[in-house]
Amino acid sequence: MRTPAGKECRFYYADYYRGSEKQECRLVARNPDGGRWRPSHCNACPVPDILRQNACPHLALEAKVVRSWLGLRERVAVYAVCTKHLIEVNAPEVGCGHCHEEAALVLSARDK
DSSP, rough: OBBTTTTTTTTTTEEEEGGEEEEEHHHHHTSTTTOOOOOGGGOOHHHHHHHHHHOTTTEEEEEEEEEETSSEEEEEEEEETTTTTEEEEOOTOOSSSSHHHHHHHHHHHOOO
């Protein structure tokens, strides 16, 4: 679904049917410590870009709303894990690195 910032994100949900005005980020909502999400958080959210750049099915994302050190600005912080290799992913846009190596081996073996 298209976010208020204009990007596609599978975790954003909006319902305007029959006067209902429900907007939510389901990625933040499923985290008990996710914080209070607002549609303005979509403007600088990294999740749509991560989903567009990395389509690995083993990438698990978790997000929460965090405040800056002065407490004036809020942003969405993302934590990523590779569920296949059970390691933390520091750059979710790139992935864990191991899944891509395995895919390259499979593809090179298939070409022979």
